[in-house]
Amino acid sequence: xxxxxxxxxxxxxxxxxxxxxxxxxxxxxxxxxxxxxxxxxxxxxxxxxxxxxxxxxxxxxxxxxxxxxxxxxxxxxxxxxxxxxxxxxxxxxxxxxxxxxxxxxxxxxxxxxxxxxxxxxxxxxxxxxxxxxxxxxxxxxxxxxxxxxxxxxxxxxxxxxxxxxxxxxxxxxx
Amino acid sequence: xxxxxxxxxxxxxxxxxxxxxxxxxxxxxxxxxxxxxxxxxxxxxxxxxxxxxxxxxxxxxxxxxxxxxxxxxxxxxxxxxxxxxxxxxxxxxxxxxxxxxxxxxxxxxxxxxxxxxxxxxxxxxxxxxxxxxxxxxxxxxxxxxxxxxxxxxxxxxxxxxxxxxxxxxxxxxxxxxxxxxxxxxxxxxxxxxxxxxxxxxxxxxxxxxxxxxxxxxxxxxxxxxxxxxxxxxxxxxxxxxxxxxxxxxxxxxxxxxxxxxxxxxxxxxxxxxxxxxxxxxxxxxxxxxxxxxxxxxxxxxxxxxxxxxxxxxxxxxxxxxxxxxxxxxxxxxxxxxxxxxxxxxxxxxxxxxxxxxxxxxxxxxxxxxxxxxxxxxxxxxxxxxxxxxxxxxxxxxxxxxxxxxxxxxxxxxxxxxxxxxxxxxxxxxxxxxxxxxxxxxxxxxx
Numbered sequence: 001x002x003x004x005x006x007x008x009x010x011x012x013x014x015x016x017x018x019x020x021x022x023x024x025x026x027x028x029x030x031x032x033x034x035x036x037x038x039x040x041x042x043x044x045x046x047x048x049x050x051x052x053x054x055x056x057x058x059x060x061x062x063x064x065x066x067x068x069x070x071x072x073x074x075x076x077x078x079x080x081x082x083x084x085x086x087x088x089x090x091x092x093x094x095x096x097x098x099x100x101x102x103x104x105x106x107x108x109x110x111x112x113x114x115x116x117x118x119x120x121x122x123x124x125x126x127x128x129x130x131x132x133x134x135x136x137x138x139x140x141x142x143x144x145x146x147x148x149x150x151x152x153x154x155x156x157x158x159x160x161x162x163x164x165x166x167x168x169x170x171x172x173x174x
Numbered sequence: 175x176x177x178x179x180x181x182x183x184x185x186x187x188x189x190x191x192x193x194x195x196x197x198x199x200x201x202x203x204x205x206x207x208x209x210x211x212x213x214x215x216x217x218x219x220x221x222x223x224x225x226x227x228x229x230x231x232x233x234x235x236x237x238x239x240x241x242x243x244x245x246x247x248x249x250x251x252x253x254x255x256x257x258x259x260x261x262x263x264x265x266x267x268x269x270x271x272x273x274x275x276x277x278x279x280x281x282x283x284x285x286x287x288x289x290x291x292x293x294x295x296x297x298x299x300x301x302x303x304x305x306x307x308x309x310x311x312x313x314x315x316x317x318x319x320x321x322x323x324x325x326x327x328x329x330x331x332x333x334x335x336x337x338x339x340x341x342x343x344x345x346x347x348x349x350x351x352x353x354x355x356x357x358x359x360x361x362x363x364x365x366x367x368x369x370x371x372x373x374x375x376x377x378x379x380x381x382x383x384x385x386x387x388x389x390x391x392x393x394x395x396x397x398x399x400x401x402x403x404x405x406x407x408x409x410x411x412x413x414x415x416x417x418x419x420x421x422x423x424x425x426x427x428x429x430x431x432x433x434x435x436x437x438x439x440x441x442x443x444x445x446x447x448x449x450x451x452x453x454x455x456x457x458x459x460x461x462x463x464x465x466x467x468x469x470x471x472x473x474x475x476x477x478x479x480x481x482x483x484x485x486x487x488x489x490x491x492x493x494x495x496x497x498x499x500x501x502x503x504x505x506x507x508x509x510x511x512x513x514x515x516x517x518x519x520x521x522x523x524x525x526x527x528x529x530x531x532x533x534x535x536x537x538x539x540x541x542x543x544x545x546x547x548x549x550x551x552x553x554x555x556x557x558x559x560x561x562x563x564x565x566x567x568x569x570x571x572x573x574x575x576x577x578x579x580x581x582x583x584x585x586x587x588x589x590x591x592x593x594x595x596x597x598x599x600x601x602x603x604x605x606x607x608x609x610x611x612x613x614x615x616x617x618x619x620x
Contacts, residue, residue: 009206010496014521016202017528020195020254024247024535027188089370106549108304109613113548115366 081133081174083126088168089116097133097172102126104165105138118142118166126157126172133157133172142166185246186238192250193234197227199254203261203497210498211268222264225283226257229290236294241610245543248609251536252587252602256286256595258529259588262516263509265497278509278590285592292596293603303608307551310363317356318399320349325406337407338582350412351584351597354419354562355604361420362554365427368392369550373428393437396420401444408454410445411569411581417441418565419558426557427550462579479506483515483574494522509590511582514574529588530571537564543609556608559601 083095083102095102095112102111105123114123120140127134136154137144145164146155157163157172204219230253237244264279300306306313324330324337331339331346339346365372372392396417404413421437424430449455461470465477465484472478482505489500502508502516509516518526540560544553563586573580584594 006210006496009209010499011493013202013206013497014493014524014528016199017521017525020192020199021528021531021535023192023195024251027192027247028535108547108549108552108611110548113613115549115551 081172083112083170083172085168085170086162088114088166088170090114090168097126097128100128105140114166114168116166116168119168123165129156135163140165185244186234186242189237189246189249190234192247193230193253196230196250196254196257197223200227200257200261203258204264206497207261207265207268210496211265222260222279222283226253226260226286226290229287233290233294236297237606240297241606243610243612244606245539245609247535248539248602248606251532251539252599255529255532255536255587258517259513259585259590260286261497262502262513262520262588263590265520266503266509266516269503281592282590282595285595288592289595289599293599296600296603297607300604300607302611303552303555303604304549304611306359306555307363307366310360313356313363314360317353317360320353320356321403321407321412323349338409338412348591348593350407350409351593352600354415355559355597355600357416358419358558358562359555361423362551362558364392365423365554366550369427372424372433373430390436393420393424393433393440397437397440397444400441401448404444404448404455405452408452409582410455410458410579411573411583414441414445414569414581415562415565415583418569419561422561422565423554423558426544427554458579458581462573462576465576479512480574480576480580482506483512484576486515486519487575490519490522492523494518494520494525496520510584511570511580511589512574513585513588513590514571517588533563533567533586537561539609540605543605543612546612547608548613552608552611556605559605559608562601563598 081097083097085091085093085095090112099111103122103125104110104112104114104119105121106114106116106119107121110122118141120138120142122138123140124138124144125136127136134154134156135144135146135151137151143150145151146157147161148164159173160171162169162171201223204223205215208215208219230249233249237249260279260282263282267276267279270276323340326340329340329342330337331341333339338348338350340349341347400413400417400420403416404410407413417437421434424433424437445455449459457473457475460467461477461480464470465480467477470476471481486500486502486505489495494500497520500516500519502519505512505515514526514529517529521528537560540556540563544556544560547553547556566583566586569578569581570583570585572578573583584591586598587595
């Protein structure tokens with residue numbers, strides 16, 4: 001093999017090696033900047049969690065019924081509320097409620113994960129009904145407390161109501 | 175419900191694309207090694223190429239069915255690092271004389287296949303990493319047992335002064351490599367449950383929050399244990415790795431700089447005392463500080479190896495001598511401890527930085543997985559697994575490049591050696607499992 005050919009092969013190898021790394025970086029870059037767009041698309045295509053506003057709380061568990069979804073999407077984009085954790089290990093955490101439903105529990109795929117022995121895997125669910133929020137206990141072991149009262153049925157959350165789950169106390173503002 | 179939203183095929187297709195790229199790169203590397211050292215293409219190159227390629231493809235298929243949402247970059251990076259190692263080891267084998275062991279690359283290929291298949295099995299067995307939390311005290315027991323195993327009289331074996339090996343019949347194994355995974359799981363589980371009490375704020379002095387004295391118990395215990403490893407097994411690297419891992423994880427769990435400072439001071443003090451008392455540690459320090467001293471260079475176990483590696487790296491320069499163009503074989507243990515200097519000589523600074531970039535991305539992926547997880551155990555486990563690789567790389571490369579004293583550790587995935595390959599592929603398997611169980615996109619965490 002001639003010197004020149006060997007040189008080209010050697011330089012080519014380093015080049016291809018770096019090309020591999022640049023491809024990795026390109027993938028990471030695409031991953032970083034496309035995620036937001038992806039979530040939006042996914043949300044649009046998701047079956048709407050809420051039934052029509054008039055039926056209200058009674059239909060909370062019914063995921064299949066999905067009339068009037070478009071109006072809810074616009075309502076959510078208007079003014080998102082904020083969930084603020086005011087006591088417990090996650091104190092100070094703020095969650096922008098820009099979705100229709102928020103699951104709370106110890107399961108790692110919950111929207112608000114509470115790593116606390118007094119919290120069940122799927123503990124509670126907060127859903128958007130009309131312009132307000134409704135909290136529903138998902139048959140948890142230690143219960144969900146709204147202003148000190150353990151709740152049985154779903155409860156409409158008013159601003160500055162304090163909700164306690166395990167060691168965590170939070171409220172919804174805005 | 176969450177499953178339906180996943181954009182599954184895209185990630186796996188990206189992985190397949192990068193893997194195919196890696197397969198091509200590996201073929202190029204092997205062909206180049208053969209052309210430059212023996213001047214012809216030999217058919218046995220197919221053996222070295224096809225076995226790791228088939229194993230990686232199998233692993234990719236397992237991921238498609240068992241962990242379809244796992245990170246797409248971890249497997250291709252792990253594969254490429256592994257085969258760059260084989261490439262270098264094969265190149266060193268080809269120039270060995272007849273009385274030297276020239277089947278290191280052959281064994282490395284077999285071990286690669288075994289390690290990748292074990293990692294795939296891990297994905298089958300560990301359906302969710304959270305189940306590991308149930309076994310934290312068992313992990314501790316297993317970890318300690320694995321560390322002590324080489325000291326057991328009959329099966330323990332001493333290689334170049336360090337008691338790290340276990341040999342049963344023709345098989346020898348370094349159990350410490352697996353111990354690091356077990357201890358990582360234990361630290362993650364233990365710190366998850368103790369996090370709150372460890373981060374309790376005590377008195378404040380010198381701008382540091384000092385925790386109550388009783389909370390120093392665990393750190394003192396781990397310190398004693400790692401000094402025990404240093405004294406009994408005569409291995410500075412393993413001892414530094416375990417203690418460093420614990421410090422990293424306790425810092426991540428509590429956010430208290432105090433633990434890191436105290437731990438660092440304790441370790442340096444311990445190591446200084448050890449260097450006075452044990453000639454083995456002292457020799458490493460002297461060779462580190464003054465390698466070009468002629469007396470040290472000539473001394474058995476002195477700085478000869480380190481100096482040869484420095485010459486090799488200088489010979490390589492910016493772009494390297496090209497595969498087959500340098501003389502990395504004159505550095506003792508070029509295929510294991512000093513593989514970094516062999517790569518640096520033949521691929522140059524540019525090639526060495528490419529290898530480091532691969533590690534950097536791999537570790538960054540582990541940190542990203544930790545960041546995206548919502549619960550403490552998953553976070554700490556990903557951090558721990560990522561930092562096992564990071565610390566090990568720092569200790570061994572730092573040793574070769576004279577940033578820290580030289581210690582005997584393996585370069586993750588590159589070095590010749592079955593135990594190390596198996597352990598690091600298990601880490602890769604666990605990281606893939608951790609990335610597959612991430613909370614869905616858009617989920618807000620702390």
